[in-house]
Amino acid sequence: MHLSNQQTNPSRWQGDRWCDFVQFLKEQGVKVREKRIETGVYITDAGGLALGLPHGVVIAKNAQQISILMQAAQQFKVPVTTRGGGLTTEGESVAFGGVLLDMTGMSRVLEVDAEKLTVRTQAGIFWHHLAETLRRDGLDYLSAPLNLTASVGGTLGVGGIDVNSSKHGCSADQALSLQVVTPTGEIIECSDDEHSTLFERVILGYGQFGIITEATLKIRPYTPxxxxxxxxxxxxxxxxxxxxxxxxxxxxxxxxxxxxxxxxxxxxxxxxxxxxxxxxxxxxxxxxxxxxxxxxxxxxxxxxxxxxxxxxxxxxxxxxxxxxxxxxxxxxxxxxxxxxxxxxxxxxxxxxxxxxxxxxxxxxxxxxxxxxxxxxxxxxxxxxxxxxxxxxxxxxxxxxxxxxxxxxxxxxxxxxxxxxxxxxxxxxxxxxxxxxxxxxxxxxxxxxxxxxxxxxxxxxxxxxxIRRALGDAVVEKHLKLKQEADPAMILNRDVIF
Ligand SMILES: Cc1cc2nc3c(=O)[nH]c(=O)nc-3n(C[C@H](O)[C@H](O)[C@H](O)COP(=O)(O)OP(=O)(O)OC[C@H]3O[C@@H](n4cnc5c(N)ncnc54)[C@H](O)[C@@H]3O)c2cc1C
The missing domain is CATH 3.40.462 (Vanillyl-alcohol Oxidase; Chain A, domain 3)
Incomplete structure (x- = not known):
């Protein structure tokens, strides 16, 4: 397959049943922001080459709210694009219609365990905010992008490389467990021991298999x-x-x-x-x-x-x-x-x-x-x-x-x-x-x-x-898993498959 040099954005979702969807969410207490001034700020990502506008924006507040959003999105077949810091460069965090879910609304550190060297945090937090909080106890994260406005959730979804990743591995490898809202709206705690298949897919999963709402990460003593x-x-x-x-x-x-x-x-x-x-x-x-x-x-x-x-x-x-x-x-x-x-x-x-x-x-x-x-x-x-x-x-x-x-x-x-x-x-x-x-x-x-x-x-x-470099077999395998997990194919659609 040859890709034309002009190939950029996927086509925009046409907005079928958008108004019914927004009304339904309103009745469930989920606010969708539709003004151009509210949607316009998400028009592109750090790359600045992919351009797309969501129909509406939901600012993440908690897993229950996101669960309601995802159930409604499946029912009304409305695409949802998750965004943390929006530091992608190929438009992966740009919404071409539908809902843009801004995870930065969930940015609190929930618990620091200085003995076990772990932290539980909401996933929309930026790494530097997490670092500031940990520093008060003489602690630090292990590895994270060298970028102030990358979020924990977005990073666990793509990998996360630091100049110490040659020693500690990528940020995704520091995750011990995650709270995830699945594409159908279930709220699941997963790790290598519990719901391990979901954990495997969500880690480095490019937002395809769930929305990370909380994460428990390994941490370490701070050193300059x-x-x-x-x-x-x-x-x-x-x-x-x-x-x-x-x-x-x-x-x-x-x-x-x-x-x-x-x-x-x-x-x-x-x-x-x-x-x-x-x-x-x-x-x-x-x-x-x-x-x-x-x-x-x-x-x-x-x-x-x-x-x-x-x-x-x-x-x-x-x-x-x-x-x-x-x-x-x-x-x-x-x-x-x-x-x-x-x-x-x-x-x-x-x-x-x-x-x-x-x-x-x-x-x-x-x-x-x-x-x-x-x-x-x-x-x-x-x-x-x-x-x-x-x-x-x-x-x-x-x-x-x-x-x-x-x-x-x-x-x-x-x-x-x-x-x-x-x-x-x-x-x-x-x-x-x-x-x-x-x-x-x-x-x-x-x-x-x-x-x-x-x-x-x-x-x-x-x-x-992806298909050309990694081969059809592995892509088809994951596409099948995606179709099972996300029947309406609405979560971060068009990004990988
Ligand atoms: C100038 C610059 C420097 C960079 N430096 C580095 C670097 O040093 N190391 C490095 O690793 N990367 C680097 N990157 C890449 C960037 O840091 C990563 O893409 C970043 O970690 C992603 O975090 P984010 O919050 O911006 O995610 P976003 O760009 O918002 O999202 C990334 C992907 O994850 C999905 N997503 C977002 N939040 C969630 C969530 N809570 N749950 C599930 N899926 C989610 C999105 O839909 C998207 O597909 C750099 C990028 C730029 C532009």
Whole structure:
């Protein structure tokens, strides 16, 4: 199947029986907000390329209210789209008609157990709000997106990758149990021991099999970060070092951030002085990256002989001047220690990377295919944009969670670790048409089909790639499960299937 570069939004639901549905919900005490000013704010997601308006918005209050909503939605066959922070980039959290269920109305921390190291929270909460609450008791979440406005529920549905996911796994792996409202309106508590099939499907389930209303998550004692950067000019060598570091389990945080394929930074960080000291006295010497000064001199020498690249050199210099201070803001640092990594990275991402369109196609592969995936994706970036950035990170996999990973961003052939790379254009004042951005994304996703990888952006405008990259059998199996769980196919319809 070939996807046209213009393929974007699914068709809008026509609104059959909408008024009867709203009246029915009103009688049941569920308020639907229909004014344009109330629906208009949900017109797109962080990607800014998919555009759709709901007929009405319901602000989540509790599981009972959502249960009534879902029962009515099945009866009247009205689509419901769940949304947390709306940080998807392929329109997965955009409603093309029907109800937009805004989960951010459910954002309370319910119980912190400092002894068992668990927290029970409502699922519409943003991670930074959860972090603030936990910090009062000297505690922290394990791993979460480096983004202030991602919600817990939305993240458990898509995965959730942090720079410590190479050690702790993805956010979804931190969930011990969930309260879920099923597409037919049942309220069920599920875990690996109780209603385990539902748990398996909802975790990394892209909102297809239920709405997460509450979650019990593993947590940990809070520690600030001890950060180190190593600089490379070869993607391949830097990724080889990243893979080696992750396998050695000597670091608590790892990741790669690049400026094109010219300035490649390996980020390494630690939770404790002891771990840092062990690394500095051992593994560090095996890394092939340079310190900041050594790398700057090498880069200057390489640019000196290539005047046609001086524009790029100027860009790198300007970028360094603007970005580096924001990666070590005084109010989030104490000496060398970084407090609030989510705040630091999230602000930097939105300030220095974000633009009107957050276009971040990605490839998620096993360790063996990762270098080729990144190199091929990098060539696509080079072809389309003068300036771009790559972000690579590892995800520790749990053998016992294999069932959770089926039909998700975690590649089915990955064992031990999976790896992801995001490819992000930097506009630098330049305007690009939606067609150009869509063509770019399609070319990245085509690399995934060729190599048999998976994708972190999973669904929405790119859903055609899921079947092509992961195969018909697994998609058909999950479609059948979806049809059983959601007879009217109304919950987050058109997103995956
Ligand atoms: C600038 C930027 C930086 C990012 N950085 C990272 C990063 O570092 N790591 C990372 O992992 N991701 C990252 N992402 C991706 C984004 O963080 C994830 O998509 C995010 O975790 C999703 O959370 P959300 O609340 O925004 O979910 P939404 O976008 O609102 O929803 C995601 C999906 O889950 C469904 N959903 C939402 N809430 C629920 C619920 N309660 N129950 C069931 N289904 C639900 C939605 O329908 C949708 O399909 C980034 C995105 C952007 C734009």
């Amino acid at each position: 970060l001890r950060m180190h950067y190593f600089y490379y000019s070869s993607l391949k060598i830097c990724i080889e070092d990243l893979l080696r570091l992750d396998k050695s389990q000597t670091c608590d945080y790892t990741g790669i951030l690049t400026m094109m394929d010219t300035a490649i930074t390996l980020l390494v960080a630690f939770d404790s002085e002891e771990r840092e000291a062990d690394f500095m006295g051992g593994m560090k010497d095996t890394l092939r990256g340079y310190g900041e000064m050594g790398f700057a001199l090498r880069l200057a020498a390489s640019f000196a002989w290539r005047p046609w690249k001086w524009k790029e050199a100027l860009f790198l210099l300007q970028r360094k001047r603007e970005l580096f201070p924001d990666l070590q803001p005084a109010h989030h640092m104490q000496g060398e220690l970084m407090y609030d990594r989510t705040a630091v990275f999230s602000k930097a991402v939105w300030k220095h990377w974000g633009d009107r369109h957050m276009v971040i196609p990605d490839l998620a592969s096993n360790a063996d295919k990762f270098i080729e995936a990144v190199e091929r994706g990098n060539a696509v970036c080079r072809k389309h944009f003068p300036y771009y950035t790559l972000y690579c990170v590892g995800i520790r996999l749990r053998d016992e969670h294999q069932a959770h990973y089926e039909l998700s961003s975690i590649p089915s052939d990955a064992r031990g670790w999976a790896y992801g790379c995001e490819f992000e254009p930097m506009y630098h004042g330049q305007e690009y048409s939606r067609d150009t951005l869509q063509s770019f994304k399609n070319e990245i996703y085509d690399v995934g089909v060729a190599l048999g990888t998976s994708y972190y952006r999973f669904g929405g405008m790119m859903k055609g790639y």
